[in-house]
Amino acid sequence: MARKLAFINYKGGVGKTSLIVNVAACLVQKGKRVLLCDLDTQSNSSIWLLRIERWNRLNMEKRGSVYSILEPGEDRIKDLIVKDVIRDNQGNVQLPGLDLLPTTFNLIDIENEFAINPQNPHYLIFNEQIREVEKDYDFIVFDCPPNILNASQLAIFSADELYVPANPDALSLIGFTLMIEKVLLFYRRSAGFRTPEIGNFARVAGVVFNSIKANVDIGVPKMRMQLRMNQFKKQRLVSNEAKIYNTTIRDATIVRRAVTLGLPVCLIESREANDGVGQDYHDLADEILAHNVNALVPAAASS
Numbered sequence: 001m002a003r004k005l006a007f008i009n010y011k012g013g014v015g016k017t018s019l020i021v022n023v024a025a026c027l028v029q030k031g032k033r034v035l036l037c038d039l040d041t042q043s044n045s046s047i048w049l050l051r052i053e054r055w056n057r058l059n060m061e062k063r064g065s066v067y068s069i070l071e072p073g074e075d076r077i078k079d080l081i082v083k084d085v086i087r088d089n090q091g092n093v094q095l096p097g098l099d100l101l102p103t104t105f106n107l108i109d110i111e112n113e114f115a116i117n118p119q120n121p122h123y124l125i126f127n128e129q130i131r132e133v134e135k136d137y138d139f140i141v142f143d144c145p146p147n148i149l150n151a152s153q154l155a156i157f158s159a160d161e162l163y164v165p166a167n168p169d170a171l172s173l174i175g176f177t178l179m180i181e182k183v184l185l186f187y188r189r190s191a192g193f194r195t196p197e198i199g200n201f202a203r204v205a206g207v208v209f210n211s212i213k214a215n216v217d218i219g220v221p222k223m224r225m226q227l228r229m230n231q232f233k234k235q236r237l238v239s240n241e242a243k244i245y246n247t248t249i250r251d252a253t254i255v256r257r258a259v260t261l262g263l264p265v266c267l268i269e270s271r272e273a274n275d276g277v278g279q280d281y282h283d284l285a286d287e288i289l290a291h292n293v294n295a296l297v298p299a300a301a302s303s
């Protein structure tokens with residue numbers, strides 16, 4: 001079954017989208033089959049991977065993106081997935097094996113307009129359909145908005161690992177703390193819907209420091225984050241296997257350029273001088289492959 005990873009932090013602009021797109025592409029280059037689910041109402045990863053023209057067409061249609069599994073509720077995830085999403089202008093596949101469940105701006109309606117059925121909430125509908133496609137992938141990764149409202153709940157309920165991108169600033173630490181509180185609250189509220197088939201709540205896999213400038217020493221922010229993590233472990237709020245990732249991602253202009261080009265960094269490097277950030281994403285993908293929090297503990301002990 002696929003490993004299901006959600007990238008989430010209560011802070012925006014920390015690198016959730018850039019990490020998820022670039023790590024997903026690296027995993028595909030390592031031979032993994034990956035589905036990226038865009039659950040951010042801002043549609044950043046969908047616009048990045050589909051590029052603006054294709055995404056615009058989808059956005060106008062009102063159907064064909066993730067919200068249509070809820071409203072009008074006739075579509076299923078398996079039919080909405082865009083296979084081998086990265087194409088050139090002629091439609092040639094650039095990275096076979098990277099699929100996208102796209103979102104458009106209508107996903108914002110899940111926060112207000114959509115009438116949630118308390119007996120069959122949005123995250124249960126999503127989960128049931130994700131389980132239908134799970135066998136087709138090694139990894140399913142969820143890009144989230146910077147909150148734990150309804151759209152993020154789709155990801156958090158279905159994920160089995162949580163990754164928290166952070167920058168070396170105090171706000172990222174606050175974002176992490178707030179996120180843990182809100183995630184646990186959501187776990188309590190949704191506990192009644194967990195069945196053995198759905199599996200356990202997602203475990204916090206770790207914190208990934210992103211966008212590190214060359215002359216910046218992140219020793220102190222890393223230590224602060226580690227202290228907070230230890231505190232949470234002691235309170236049994238996060239699993240003992242959660243860690244601060246050894247790999248950090250450097251700040252590099254190519255990351256921003258990649259968005260404009262509609263490509264992950266690993267597909268640009270061969271064409272342009274590489275400043276090393278591509279290797280960081282590969283190292284992070286390797287570290288994720290080696291650190292499967294759920295495989296590290298016996299199933300009965302996980303929470």
Ligand SMILES: Nc1ncnc2c1ncn2[C@@H]1O[C@H](COP(=O)(O)OP(=O)(O)O)[C@@H](O)[C@H]1O
Pocket residue numbers: 011012013014015016017018019044210211212249250251252253255256259277
């Ligand atoms: N390692 C990096 N180096 C340079 N710019 C980055 C890096 N990571 C992210 N960015 C830029 O920072 C901005 C926010 O990143 P993004 O991944 O969209 O964050 P989030 O999804 O958490 O809001 C984007 O413009 C992105 O291109």
Ligand SMILES: [Mg+2]
Pocket residue numbers: 016017018040044144
């Ligand atoms: Mg984002």
